[in-house]
Amino acid sequence: MLNELGPWLVRSKATDLLKRLENVSADQAIPAEFELALSWALTKVARLEIDRPMGNRTPDIYSPDLLSSAPVSVDVAAISDALLSGQAFMRRAAKIINRTCDEILTGSSAHLHYTFQERSGYVRDEFGRTRFDRRRLITKSFQMDPQLRLALAAWLKNRSTDHPLHWAGKDIKVTISWRDYVHPQSNTFCTMPSLAYDLRENPLYQVLKSKSDQLQNVSNGAHRGVFLGDAGCQLFNDIYRVDRVNNTFSGQQVIETFLADESTIDFVAVFSVKRAMTGSRDSSKNPRIWHLYVFEQKSQKNLDLSCLMHLRDILPAPYLSGYEARSWHEQGMFSAQARGRYLPTSMSIGKQSMTVRISGRALQELMAGRLTVKEFENWTVGGRPNPFEQQLALGWTISSVSYEPKDASADDDYLIFTFKDDPAAAALRLPDELRIKDAK
Numbered sequence: 001m002l003n004e005l006g007p008w009l010v011r012s013k014a015t016d017l018l019k020r021l022e023n024v025s026a027d028q029a030i031p032a033e034f035e036l037a038l039s040w041a042l043t044k045v046a047r048l049e050i051d052r053p054m055g056n057r058t059p060d061i062y063s064p065d066l067l068s069s070a071p072v073s074v075d076v077a078a079i080s081d082a083l084l085s086g087q088a089f090m091r092r093a094a095k096i097i098n099r100t101c102d103e104i105l106t107g108s109s110a111h112l113h114y115t116f117q118e119r120s121g122y123v124r125d126e127f128g129r130t131r132f133d134r135r136r137l138i139t140k141s142f143q144m145d146p147q148l149r150l151a152l153a154a155w156l157k158n159r160s161t162d163h164p165l166h167w168a169g170k171d172i173k174v175t176i177s178w179r180d181y182v183h184p185q186s187n188t189f190c191t192m193p194s195l196a197y198d199l200r201e202n203p204l205y206q207v208l209k210s211k212s213d214q215l216q217n218v219s220n221g222a223h224r225g226v227f228l229g230d231a232g233c234q235l236f237n238d239i240y241r242v243d244r245v246n247n248t249f250s251g252q253q254v255i256e257t258f259l260a261d262e263s264t265i266d267f268v269a270v271f272s273v274k275r276a277m278t279g280s281r282d283s284s285k286n287p288r289i290w291h292l293y294v295f296e297q298k299s300q301k302n303l304d305l306s307c308l309m310h311l312r313d314i315l316p317a318p319y320l321s322g323y324e325a326r327s328w329h330e331q332g333m334f335s336a337q338a339r340g341r342y343l344p345t346s347m348s349i350g351k352q353s354m355t356v357r358i359s360g361r362a363l364q365e366l367m368a369g370r371l372t373v374k375e376f377e378n379w380t381v382g383g384r385p386n387p388f389e390q391q392l393a394l395g396w397t398i399s400s401v402s403y404e405p406k407d408a409s410a411d412d413d414y415l416i417f418t419f420k421d422d423p424a425a426a427a428l429r430l431p432d433e434l435r436i437k438d439a440k
Contacts, residue, residue: 001040008043008050026231026329030322031078034229034271035060038076041314042066045307055217061227068304072223072266075211080231080326083203085194086136090116093142093172094188097152100144105156113182116190117173132247134197136190137173145169152176185330194234195248199257202249204235208258212265223266223303230272232323239270239293255295267296269308273318288318319409339365343412345380347387353420354396356387357404360413391419395426 002021006014020032039061042048046066051058054073061074082088093116098109120134148167155165161178168174196202208226215224230236235251242250255268270293280286292312294305320328332338340361348355362380365371371379377386391397396419404414 001036005036005040005043008039008048010051013051024329024332026326027080027082029329029334030080030231030325031076031229033325034078034227034231035076037315038227038229038271038311041311044314045310054215054219057214057217059215059218066307067223068307069302070221070223072225073215073218074225074227075214076227076229077207077211078229078231079204079207079233079236080322081194081233084196084234086116086138086190086192087188089138089140089142090114090136090188090190092140093138093174096142096144097148097176100149101152101156104153108156110184111161111178111180111182112187113177113179114188115175115177116188117168117175118190118192132197132245134192134247136192137168139171142169142171185327196235196250196254197248199249199254200261202235202254204233204251204254205258208255208265208268209262212258212262215265224264225267225269226265228268228270230270230322232321232326236270236272236293236322239272252293252295259295259297263297263299265297266300266303267294267305269294269305271312271315273321288321290315290318316409339370341411342379343406343410343414345387353399353418354391356391356417356419357414358387358417360403360415361411363415388417392425395422396420397422397425 002014002018009017017032017036020028021036023029023032039048039050042061042063046063049062049064050060052062052073059073060076062071063074064071066072094112094114097114098112101108101112117137118134119137120132122130123133124130148169151165151167155161155176164175164177166175196204199205207228211226212224215226218224228236233251235254239251251270255270259265259268272291272293273288274291275283275286276289277286290312292308294308296303296305328334340359342359342362343357345359346357359380362371362376366373366376373386377383381387398417399420399422400418402416402418404416406413
């Protein structure tokens, strides 16, 4: 995509996009992936200009003919639960406490799990109206203080870790527990789900507002739109969800509130990855597909947005959901030098030969010393015996090797090995045919 989009990119924009795509932060990389994919798809259906100057702003996408009624300028964003879930604040606090604990007891942070507390209730807003308020008891202002340091030292040094440490301060209320092993990406938890408890005070509305500012200098007569990518966001997981007591609000409600507040934005389009069938447990027969949700100004008439369906259909089939993509980014699994995603091994047996189709990437990593033999067996044959060892033990050796390329979405190709009986690798045995004994 990046290569094909080159003719629409000046060097500075291409460099910026490349840096964001390769950024180790999911909050940089995933929005860049959506911007790249949607810009690339647009070149297949309409004319495109990237970062067209409009005053002191440069919206991501400008097209004179994507919409039949007028030119359109679009800005692209990706929404995740990073802020809505409080994950950013919780992880920040956990890292601060982990550093202190490692100073007290080396390596202790690898065993610490944090459960952040919450509070909820009804409050009155500035207009005297009652609304439900729920929030996690952690703020971005949390810092280590002497009292918490003393409590952590006593808890760790006195071998009190059989029982959790409960701590409440001005900016935090948390329970810290000691576990045999804690994954560094899942060492925080809060019972409060990633939902919007206010129509405007939430990350989705705030991102839409920032995109409206980016589009404020678009010339009169041109349409303004926002493309949103689902980078793992609960508000998009069930975008039309209804809370019958109105304590929480859906993605649809937040977007429609924004459009009512910002009359200059003509539409918001949400691109989200979901399974083709809901409720199916057999993922092999239930592929991931792109879903598109389009919301437009109620005052708009005769605005044909059917072309957005073409953009959705042009996008390559998704390999991961937004949540999975974010998790893979955080674990460094998209790094060019990370381990590959291996194709599954398959075997077939004939009368005088055996064929094994095996991941070319996995075999190269084994030969490069990046995979041990045990890891190779676990990844490629699910812990079953190494097929190369199996055939060699039988006295069968490689008689031919061929290459089977797969499409780009597989990120791997097959090497096909054919094994046949080899006398040089097997013990001597009686001839296949013997003379019949002479009759008496």
